[in-house]
Amino acid sequence: MTSPPHPGLRGIRASLRLSLLSFVADPQWLIPSSIAPVIFALASFEMFRGSGPTLVLYAVLGASTMSMWGQTLYGSGWATGQDRFLGTLEPTLVAPTPYIYVVAGRVIWNVVTGLVGGVLVLGVVLWAYGQPLPLTNGLVFLALFLVLMGSLAAVGLLFTALFVYTRFSGFIQNVGEFSFYIISGAMFPVILLPFWVSPFSLAFPATWAVDALRYVGIPGYQGLPFGLMGDLLGTLGTSLAYLAVALGVFRWVEHHLLEAGTASDY
Amino acid sequence: MLPRSSDVIEVTRLTRSFSSRKGFLFQEKVATDALRGVDLTVHSGELFGLLGPNGAGKTTLTKILSTLLLPTSGTARVLGHDVSREGSAIRPLIGLVLGGERGLYNRVSGRENLRYFADLYGLPSRDVAPRIREVLDLVGLTEAADRRVEEYSRGMKQKLHLARGLLHRPPLLFLDEPTIGLDPRSARELRKLVRTLSSEGVTIFLTTHYMFEAEELCHRIGILARGQMVACDTPSGLQQLVGGEGTVEIESREFEDSELSRLRSLPGVSRLLQEPLGTHLRVTLRVRPGDWEPSSLSGALAAHPDLFVRERRTTLEDAYLDLVEQETAS
Numbered sequence: 001m002t003s004p005p006h007p008g009l010r011g012i013r014a015s016l017r018l019s020l021l022s023f024v025a026d027p028q029w030l031i032p033s034s035i036a037p038v039i040f041a042l043a044s045f046e047m048f049r050g051s052g053p054t055l056v057l058y059a060v061l062g063a064s065t066m067s068m069w070g071q072t073l074y075g076s077g078w079a080t081g082q083d084r085f086l087g088t089l090e091p092t093l094v095a096p097t098p099y100i101y102v103v104a105g106r107v108i109w110n111v112v113t114g115l116v117g118g119v120l121v122l123g124v125v126l127w128a129y130g131q132p133l134p135l136t137n138g139l140v141f142l143a144l145f146l147v148l149m150g151s152l153a154a155v156g157l158l159f160t161a162l163f164v165y166t167r168f169s170g171f172i173q174n175v176g177e178f179s180f181y182i183i184s185g186a187m188f189p190v191i192l193l194p195f196w197v198s199p200f201s202l203a204f205p206a207t208w209a210v211d212a213l214r215y216v217g218i219p220g221y222q223g224l225p226f227g228l229m230g231d232l233l234g235t236l237g238t239s240l241a242y243l244a245v246a247l248g249v250f251r252w253v254e255h256h257l258l259e260a261g262t263a264s265d266y
Numbered sequence: 267m268l269p270r271s272s273d274v275i276e277v278t279r280l281t282r283s284f285s286s287r288k289g290f291l292f293q294e295k296v297a298t299d300a301l302r303g304v305d306l307t308v309h310s311g312e313l314f315g316l317l318g319p320n321g322a323g324k325t326t327l328t329k330i331l332s333t334l335l336l337p338t339s340g341t342a343r344v345l346g347h348d349v350s351r352e353g354s355a356i357r358p359l360i361g362l363v364l365g366g367e368r369g370l371y372n373r374v375s376g377r378e379n380l381r382y383f384a385d386l387y388g389l390p391s392r393d394v395a396p397r398i399r400e401v402l403d404l405v406g407l408t409e410a411a412d413r414r415v416e417e418y419s420r421g422m423k424q425k426l427h428l429a430r431g432l433l434h435r436p437p438l439l440f441l442d443e444p445t446i447g448l449d450p451r452s453a454r455e456l457r458k459l460v461r462t463l464s465s466e467g468v469t470i471f472l473t474t475h476y477m478f479e480a481e482e483l484c485h486r487i488g489i490l491a492r493g494q495m496v497a498c499d500t501p502s503g504l505q506q507l508v509g510g511e512g513t514v515e516i517e518s519r520e521f522e523d524s525e526l527s528r529l530r531s532l533p534g535v536s537r538l539l540q541e542p543l544g545t546h547l548r549v550t551l552r553v554r555p556g557d558w559e560p561s562s563l564s565g566a567l568a569a570h571p572d573l574f575v576r577e578r579r580t581t582l583e584d585a586y587l588d589l590v591e592q593e594t595a596s
């Protein structure tokens with residue numbers, strides 16, 4: 001006999017499962033969120049391609065990150081908007097599992113499906129330029145990639161709280177998407193950005209995680225001046241901070257919904 | 267006063283107002299008082315009916331009791347817990363069926379909808395599949411269980427809503443207008459199911475705007491009008507409100523004001539109601555049998571052409587309309 005899973009984990013699993021089933025029933029959200037990253041990646045690849053073969057990795061990594069982030073923001077936001085549209089927000093809120101776990105399941109699902117964009121770029125780059133991927137520390141790289149995904153999920157959770165709060169969140173979504181592309185260093189090295197951007201960059205867990213990945217994957221990589229351990233600590237610290245804030249925000253947002261009576265608006 | 271332990275719902279001076287915006291460019295804040303001081307007690311095992319016209323505040327009260335909405339003032343306790351502060355203690359113990367076309371994941375099957383909520387309600391993993399089969403069977407959806415919900419009829423969706431509400435075997439069930447929009451046969455099936463659940467000991471709080479439904483199903487009926495509880499009693503107790511009064515209906519194309527005031531002052535007439543009836547108008551009189559003299563009608567309506575007059579028993583429906591009308595008029 002197995003011990004019953006934590007109610008939160010159970011909620012996350014249920015939400016992942018529903019996301020998968022809804023996706024299979026109507027797989028419409030992967031392509032739009034993958035287009036922008038692919039174009040960005042190919043453009044930056046063109047810009048930097050003279051700098052050596054490691055730029056392939058640079059581009060693929062950047063595109064995957066952007067695609068995962070775009071998918072997280074749009075996919076999770078959209079699914080939460082759907083809860084309003086379908087009228088399922090109320091029955092979900094009235095169930096004992098806190099809504100944050102439902103959203104967490106969606107966010108994880110979308111981070112994972114966002115990988116499609118990265119795979120697409122990898123395919124295009126390999127096909128068009130015929131360059132092999134110069135990956136050295138495969139396992140460490142993989143582990144760090146999971147860390148990156150986790151850090152994106154933490155930020156996605158916080159952003160998605162806005163969709164629970166109101167049905168008018170499109171603006172925030174756009175700002176969140178494009179500012180992230182630039183300031184996270186997913187596309188351009190943070191070093192190239194104006195100096196005042198860097199505090200914002202460092203507040204994004206993915207900035208640290210992507211930097212760590214480049215450390216490991218690109219020989220002679222010059223990134224943030226904190227070293228690999230510094231990057232890892234930075235990722236962990238900022239991710240936990242996002243999680244903590246998200247927990248508080250969710251509690252507040254749910255209270256607001258019950259107070260204003262807007263959970264049935266659509 | 268200490269609450270009795272058998273009181274499942276205890277509501278005291280409950281109010282709820284909404285502020286919403288009206289207009290587009292020049293927005294104006296509009297406040298609606300959906301509940302205006304409601305007192306209510308529902309006992310364990312009871313099938314309680316909350317009856318009221320559209321906009322009376324039934325859904326608002328249902329949502330407050332089921333922790334989906336916070337009260338503006340007053341208190342409400344459900345199964346011993348305060349709805350404002352102890353929502354998380356209440357949620358596992360109640361089932362809520364808001365019903366309607368919405369509220370379900372349309373792209374997946376009925377069974378998958380139930381499976382999702384079984385997880386959110388924390389059903390023991392081993393129980394999930396058998397319990398889903400059980401509730402599907404109970405509401406009669408076994409055949410359609412693996413079809414997508416978007417293919418379901420209105421009645422099937424309503425059944426699925428109910429199945430979801432029952433998954434975790436809650437001792438208290440809220441049903442907000444469960445038969446609205448259903449064809450007569452589905453509505454009858456649903457009422458039968460509600461009776462079965464009640465006989466199994468589930469406490470049920472049901473809202474409806476049909477008096478016959480409340481009368482047929484409920485042990486006690488609360489009548490809500492414009493956010494206030496205007497009566498609360500057993501069906502036979504409510505019948506007492508209209509007492510031994512009789513009802514006289516008079517229909518015609520039109521009535522003069524002078525005729526209406528003459529009717530109102532006839533001996534034995536306690537109340538006069540008017541309602542449009544297609545191209546005609548119906549005037550209903552509530553009359554005290556001892557004082558009422560049917561022949562006095564001809565005096566009051568002398569020379570009125572084409573009259574249709576009928577005397578009948580006063581029903582519970584009449585009592586309901588009287589109460590709701592009174593409230594609207596004041």
Ligand SMILES: Nc1ncnc2c1ncn2[C@@H]1O[C@H](COP(=O)(O)OP(=O)(O)O)[C@@H](O)[C@H]1O
Binds near residue numbers: 261299318319323325
């Ligand atoms: N979220 C809301 N915002 C503004 N007004 C509301 C809201 N919900 C209900 N109301 C108003 O409160 C009153 C009672 O509504 P409701 O409880 O839905 O009545 P019923 O269920 O009896 O038809 C109505 O006047 C309705 O317009």
Ligand SMILES: [Mg+2]
Binds near residue numbers: 324326442443
């Ligand atoms: Mg209603």
